[in-house]
Amino acid sequence: MTRRQLMRHAGWFGGAVVLSVAGGEVISHIADHHDQVAAAAASDPNALRFVQVSDSHIGFDGPANTDVTGSFEHALDRINSLGFRPDFVMHTGDLTHLSTPAQFDQVKQMLSTARTERVFVVPGEHDAVGDGGRAYLRTFGANTSGDGWYSFDTHGVHFLALVNTLSLEKAGHLGPEQIDFVRKDLAAVKPDTPVVVFSHIPLFAMYPQWGWSTDDALQVIAMLRRFSSVTCLNGHVHQLFTKTEGNITFHSATTTAYPLPAPGHAPAPTPQVLPARQLEDALGIRTVAYREGDQALALKEERLT
Amino acid sequence: MRSYARKTRSGAVALALAGAFGLLSACGGAGGGKAGGGLQAPPGGSLAGMPGATGSASPSMPGMDMPTPSGRAGGGTQAPPVAGNAVVIKGFAFAPAALTVKAGAKVTWTNKDSDAHTVTSQGSGGPLNSAAMNTGDTFSYTFAKPGTYRYLCTIHPFMTATVTVTP
Incomplete structure (x- = not known):
C-alpha cells in the first residue's frame, strides 16, 4: 500500500470514527487515526477549512454571561489566530438576542473582522423576534432565496444553508417552499459529492419538548439519503452533541454566549x-x-479557555 | 491498486462497525470532485454571505436600514401589575396558564426569566403583539371584548397560554 493509499485509508477510518462516537473500544482505538487525519487535513493548505460559530446572542445580559460581546470577540480572536485563513466562517444563528437594529449592526460589524474569504450566516429564532425575520433579511439576506436560504460549493463539497426559525408558531420548521428549493438544488448534485447542511435548530429530534427539533425535516432527510456522506451542522442547543442516522451525521455546536x-x-x-x-x-x-x-469531514472543537 | 484499497476499507468497516451505517456504497475511491477551492454560487445565482476581513484592517460595512421596532398592541409597558390581572413568565411558562378577567381589564405580563420572551396572539389578527421582553420587562394589554385569547412566545412556541375575557 502506498503512502497515499494509506492516508486515504486512514481518512476513511477518520470518517468512521466521526460517525460512531458512541462506539466501544475498537472504535475509540481508531480515534487515534482520526486525530491524525484531522490534523493532517487541518494543516493541508489545499484542504477545505472552515469555522462554525453559533449563538452569540449579542444583546443578552444576564448572570449566565454578563459580557457576551467580550465572549464573541474572544471567539473572533480565536478564529484570527488559528494559524490559517479559513475558507469561510459560518455563524449558525442567534446572532442577536432580541433582533434589534443595533444588535444586528453590532454583530455584522464584529463578523466583518473575521479574517476569512467569506462570512455566511443563518438566522436563529432570536434573530426573528417581533418581525418574522425582516430585519435579519435586510442585514444578511443578500443573494439568498426565499426567506434567506441558499447553497454554494467549494473544494468539491456542496453546502446548503437552511432557515428553520422564521415560523412564528413552530420553532424548527422549514416549510414547503424551502423543501422544494432543496429538492431542486440537490437534483444536480452527484451522490458521491459530500453534502454539508447548516441550520440553526437541529434537523434531528434532539429534544422536541424544548423546541430542539424541526417538525418537517424528514422530508429533507429523505432527499439526503442518496448521498454517500452528509454532515448536518446546527446551533440552538448551546452544547456539543453528535448523532448518526445512516449516512447522515448531525453535530450540534456549542455557543459563544452561555x-x-x-x-x-x-x-x-x-x-x-x-x-x-x-x-x-x-x-x-x-x-x-x-x-x-x-x-x-474532520471536526475539531476548540474551547474559549 | 484501487481495488486493493477498496477491499481493505470494506473489510475494516465490517470489523469495526458491523455495518452500522451505510457508507460501503461510497467506497469508490476519491470521486470526481471539482479541483481546487473557491466559493461558488449555484448556476445562475450569486454568492450569499459577505466578505470577511483581509489582514488586520477591517473593511467598512455598508449602511443598514434602521427599522423601527414593531408596534405594540394595546397599552404601554410602564404600568405596574394589577393584582389578579397579572401573568408572570417564569421557568419558560406563563403563570397562570389560563387567566380569566372581566371585559375592560388590563392584564400585565412580567418576564422573570433570564431568557427573553414574547406575548403574541396565536393565529393571525390577534391583538397581543409584544416586543421582545428581556428580564424584568413588562407588557400590558386592555381586553375590551369578551372571548378567549390564545397566545404564545414566538421565541419558544411551546410556551402557550390563554386569557378568557368575560362580559
Whole structure:
C-alpha cells in the first residue's frame, strides 16, 4: 500500500470514527487515526477549512454571561489566530438576542473582522423576534432565496444553508417552499459529492419538548439519503452533541454566549450560570477540515479557555 | 491498486462497525470532485454571505436600514401589575396558564426569566403583539371584548397560554 493509499485509508477510518462516537473500544482505538487525519487535513493548505460559530446572542445580559460581546470577540480572536485563513466562517444563528437594529449592526460589524474569504450566516429564532425575520433579511439576506436560504460549493463539497426559525408558531420548521428549493438544488448534485447542511435548530429530534427539533425535516432527510456522506451542522442547543442516522451525521455546536442544560436535565432550557472559568470551558468554536477524496469531514472543537 | 484499497476499507468497516451505517456504497475511491477551492454560487445565482476581513484592517460595512421596532398592541409597558390581572413568565411558562378577567381589564405580563420572551396572539389578527421582553420587562394589554385569547412566545412556541375575557 502506498503512502497515499494509506492516508486515504486512514481518512476513511477518520470518517468512521466521526460517525460512531458512541462506539466501544475498537472504535475509540481508531480515534487515534482520526486525530491524525484531522490534523493532517487541518494543516493541508489545499484542504477545505472552515469555522462554525453559533449563538452569540449579542444583546443578552444576564448572570449566565454578563459580557457576551467580550465572549464573541474572544471567539473572533480565536478564529484570527488559528494559524490559517479559513475558507469561510459560518455563524449558525442567534446572532442577536432580541433582533434589534443595533444588535444586528453590532454583530455584522464584529463578523466583518473575521479574517476569512467569506462570512455566511443563518438566522436563529432570536434573530426573528417581533418581525418574522425582516430585519435579519435586510442585514444578511443578500443573494439568498426565499426567506434567506441558499447553497454554494467549494473544494468539491456542496453546502446548503437552511432557515428553520422564521415560523412564528413552530420553532424548527422549514416549510414547503424551502423543501422544494432543496429538492431542486440537490437534483444536480452527484451522490458521491459530500453534502454539508447548516441550520440553526437541529434537523434531528434532539429534544422536541424544548423546541430542539424541526417538525418537517424528514422530508429533507429523505432527499439526503442518496448521498454517500452528509454532515448536518446546527446551533440552538448551546452544547456539543453528535448523532448518526445512516449516512447522515448531525453535530450540534456549542455557543459563544452561555450554556443550556442537557436535554431533560432541567425543568426548562434556562441559561446556565457557571463560575467564570467553567463558562469559558462551555463556550467554543468549531473548525472543520476536508480534503477531496476523504470520506468525511474532520471536526475539531476548540474551547474559549 | 484501487481495488486493493477498496477491499481493505470494506473489510475494516465490517470489523469495526458491523455495518452500522451505510457508507460501503461510497467506497469508490476519491470521486470526481471539482479541483481546487473557491466559493461558488449555484448556476445562475450569486454568492450569499459577505466578505470577511483581509489582514488586520477591517473593511467598512455598508449602511443598514434602521427599522423601527414593531408596534405594540394595546397599552404601554410602564404600568405596574394589577393584582389578579397579572401573568408572570417564569421557568419558560406563563403563570397562570389560563387567566380569566372581566371585559375592560388590563392584564400585565412580567418576564422573570433570564431568557427573553414574547406575548403574541396565536393565529393571525390577534391583538397581543409584544416586543421582545428581556428580564424584568413588562407588557400590558386592555381586553375590551369578551372571548378567549390564545397566545404564545414566538421565541419558544411551546410556551402557550390563554386569557378568557368575560362580559
